[in-house]
Amino acid sequence: MTAFFKKPKRYMPLRQREPKIDAPQGLMTKCPSCKYMHYTKQLNENHKVCDCGYHFPLSADERISMLVDTGSFEKFPGPEVKANPLGFPDYEEKLAKDRERTGIEEAVVCGRASIAGHPFVVCVMDARFRMGSMGAYVGEAIASAVRQATAERLPVVLFTASGGARMQEGMVSLMQMANTSIALKQHDEAGLLYISYLTHPTTGGVSASFAMLGDLNVAEPGALIGFAGRRIIEQTIREKLPDNFQTAEFLLEAGQLDAVIHREQMRSFLHNMITLHGGGVDRV
Amino acid sequence: MFDPIKEVNEQLGKLRETAETKGIDLSREIRHLEAKLHRLEKDIYGNMKPWDRVQLARNPKRPTTLDYIERLFPDFIELHGDRHGYDDAAIVAGVATLEGMPVTIIGHQRGRNTKENMARNFGMPHPEGYRKALRFMKQAEKFNRPIITFIDTKGAYPGKAAEERGQSEAIARNLFEMATLKTPIVSVVIGEGGSGGALGIGVCDRLLMLENSTYSVISPEGAAALLWKDAKLAERAAETMKITAQDLYGLGIVDEVVTEVFGGAHMDVSLQSSLLKPVLTQHINELVQQGQTELLNGRADKYHQIGTIGS
Ligand SMILES: [Zn+2]
Numbered sequence: 001m002t003a004f005f006k007k008p009k010r011y012m013p014l015r016q017r018e019p020k021i022d023a024p025q026g027l028m029t030k031c032p033s034c035k036y037m038h039y040t041k042q043l044n045e046n047h048k049v050c051d052c053g054y055h056f057p058l059s060a061d062e063r064i065s066m067l068v069d070t071g072s073f074e075k076f077p078g079p080e081v082k083a084n085p086l087g088f089p090d091y092e093e094k095l096a097k098d099r100e101r102t103g104i105e106e107a108v109v110c111g112r113a114s115i116a117g118h119p120f121v122v123c124v125m126d127a128r129f130r131m132g133s134m135g136a137y138v139g140e141a142i143a144s145a146v147r148q149a150t151a152e153r154l155p156v157v158l159f160t161a162s163g164g165a166r167m168q169e170g171m172v173s174l175m176q177m178a179n180t181s182i183a184l185k186q187h188d189e190a191g192l193l194y195i196s197y198l199t200h201p202t203t204g205g206v207s208a209s210f211a212m213l214g215d216l217n218v219a220e221p222g223a224l225i226g227f228a229g230r231r232i233i234e235q236t237i238r239e240k241l242p243d244n245f246q247t248a249e250f251l252l253e254a255g256q257l258d259a260v261i262h263r264e265q266m267r268s269f270l271h272n273m274i275t276l277h278g279g280g281v282d283r284v
Numbered sequence: 285m286f287d288p289i290k291e292v293n294e295q296l297g298k299l300r301e302t303a304e305t306k307g308i309d310l311s312r313e314i315r316h317l318e319a320k321l322h323r324l325e326k327d328i329y330g331n332m333k334p335w336d337r338v339q340l341a342r343n344p345k346r347p348t349t350l351d352y353i354e355r356l357f358p359d360f361i362e363l364h365g366d367r368h369g370y371d372d373a374a375i376v377a378g379v380a381t382l383e384g385m386p387v388t389i390i391g392h393q394r395g396r397n398t399k400e401n402m403a404r405n406f407g408m409p410h411p412e413g414y415r416k417a418l419r420f421m422k423q424a425e426k427f428n429r430p431i432i433t434f435i436d437t438k439g440a441y442p443g444k445a446a447e448e449r450g451q452s453e454a455i456a457r458n459l460f461e462m463a464t465l466k467t468p469i470v471s472v473v474i475g476e477g478g479s480g481g482a483l484g485i486g487v488c489d490r491l492l493m494l495e496n497s498t499y500s501v502i503s504p505e506g507a508a509a510l511l512w513k514d515a516k517l518a519e520r521a522a523e524t525m526k527i528t529a530q531d532l533y534g535l536g537i538v539d540e541v542v543t544e545v546f547g548g549a550h551m552d553v554s555l556q557s558s559l560l561k562p563v564l565t566q567h568i569n570e571l572v573q574q575g576q577t578e579l580l581n582g583r584a585d586k587y588h589q590i591g592t593i594g595s
Contacts, residue, residue, distance in 0.1 A: 086526050
C-alpha cells in the first residue's frame with residue numbers, strides 16, 4: 001500500500017483549499033494522495049475518483065452498481081468449499097469478523113449482469129475482505145462463474161483486487177491458481193471473451209494467474225500490480241526501486257497491459273469491447 | 285554411517301534377483317524383508333518433524349534435476365532457449381526415453397556449488413525460463429510425448445527485470461496452457477517447491493513428492509513473519525502450513541509420496557533414482573492409457589476437488 005501512496009503526483013489538484021471545519025466522519029473523505037477533503041456524497045457521484053486522479057478503492061457492491069444496468073445483477077450462489085482446510089488456528093474467527101464488518105460472504109462477488117443490454121458474467125474482488133486474498137472460496141467462486149459463462153456462452157469481466165494467496169489456506173490456496181486457469185482455458189477454447197480488469201492492488205498468486213490471462217488485460221490508474229513484493233525485490237537486488245515501480249502506468253510502458261482506463265470510462269470501455277468481440281466477420 | 289534401510293533394501297534386491305535368475309520361490313523371505321523394511325522406515329521417519337524435512341529439502345547436497353536426469357535418462361539430450369532472446373539456465377529441458385517411450389523433461393535447476401548457483405540463479409527462473417519451459421511443453425504436445433517436470437525452486441526470481449518482463453504473465457500463461465495440454469504431465473517435487481514459481485511448471489495429472497521435499501505457498505520463515513510477525517517461529521509455521529509430502533498427501537494435493545533413502549536423497553542418488561523410477565513409470569503408463577477427454581477432465585477435476593466439498 002505504501003508504495004502506492006508515495007507515488008509522485010501526476011496531476012495538479014484543481015482544488016487545493018481544504019475545508020476549514022473538521023467534518024464529522026463519513027460526511028467528508030480525505031484524498032490520501034493530494035489531501036483534499038471531499039464531500040463524500042460528491043466524491044461518490046464522481047465515481048470515487050479525486051480530481052488529482054486518485055482512484056479510491058471500491059467495494060464489490062459499489063463496483064457492480066457503478067458498472068452494470070440497474071437491476072440486472074443476479075448473484076451466483078457461493079461455492080461449497082472446505083471452510084478451514086489446514087485447520088489453521090483462529091482462521092474461522094477471522095473470517096467471521098470480516099463477514100460481519102463487510103457484509104459479504106468472501107473476497108469475491110460473482111454473478112450475471114448486463115451492460116446496455118449485453119449479458120456477461122462479472123466477478124468482482126473486494127480487498128476489504130482479508131485483503132482480497134485467494135483461498136478455496138475465491139478460487140472456486142471464480143472458476144465456477146467462468147464455467148457457467150462457458151456453458152451460457154457469455155463473456156467474463158473480472159475485477160481483481162488482491163494481496164495474493166490466502167496464507168491460512170496454504171497449498172489449497174496455491175492450487176486455486178491452477179483451478180481458475182483451467183476454467184479460463186476452457187472458456188478461451190470455446191472462443192469467448194475474457195477481460196481482466198486489474199485494480200489496486202493485484203499481486204502475488206492472483207497476478208500470476210487469472211489477472212494476466214485476459215484477452216484484454218486493463219488496469220485502473222495508479223493500481224499496484226506485481227508478482228513479488230517491493231521490499232523483497234529491493235532486498236534481493238540491493239537497490240532502490242523507482243517510485244512508480246509496479247504501477248499500472250509502469251506496466252503499460254513495459255508492454256504488460258493493453259490499456260489503463262480511468263474509472264469514468266470503465267462502463268463505456270467494457271460496453272465497446274463486449275460489442276466489438278461479439279462475433280467477427282463471416283468469411284467465405 | 286550405518287544405514288539399516290539401505291542394508292535391507294540391498295538384501296531385498298539380491299533376493300529378488302536370485303529368485304528371478306534361478307527361478308526359486310523366495311516369496312516368503314521377500315515378504316519377511318519387506319515387512320522389516322516397512323517397520324524400520326516407520327521407526328526412523330515416523331519421528332521426523334516437518335522442520336527436519338525442511339532442512340533435508342534445503343540441504344545443499346540434495347540431488348538436483350540434472351542428477352536425476354543423468355541416472356534415470358542416460359539418453360537425455362538437453363535443448364535450449366525461449367526463441368525470444370534468452371536461455372534461462374534456471375530451467376533445464378530436453379528429450380529422452382523412459383523404458384523406450386519418448387518423453388520431454390523439464391525441471392528447475394539449482395547449482396551444486398556457488399559457481400553453478402551463480403550461473404543457475406539458484407534455480408529461480410526469470411519469465412524467460414517459464415517461456416522456455418512452455419516451448420518444450422508445446423513441442424511435447426505436438427509429438428505426443430508425455431512430460432515429466434522436476435520441481436526444485438525457492439520460487440520465481442523476485443527481481444526488477446523479472447517484473448518488467450512479465451513474471452506474473454509468464455507463470456499465468458504456463459498454468460493456462462498446461463490446463464489443456466493434450467499429453468500426460470507428471471510432476472515430481474524433488475526439493476523445495478516454492479509457490480507460483482514451482483506451479484509454473486507444475487500443473488499436472490499426477491503430482492509426486494519425494495518424502496523429504498516440501499511444497500508451499502510461502503517459505504516457513506516468510507509465513508511466520510507475515511502471520512505472527514516473527515520469522516523465528518518458522519519451525520511452527522512448517523507444521524501449521526502443511527508443507528511436507530505427508531501433509532499434502534493427507535490434503536489430497538499429492539498423488540504419491542516417493543520413499544527416500546535413509547538420511548535423505550543425497551545419501552545415495554543412484555539408489556534414490558531407482559526408487560523414483562518405477563513410481564514415475566507406473567504413473568506415466570497409467571496416463572498414456574487414457575483417452576484425450578478422460579485425461580483433460582481428470583486434470584481439471586484434480587484441481588477442482590482440492591478446495592471443494594463432495595464434488
Ligand atoms: Zn486527490
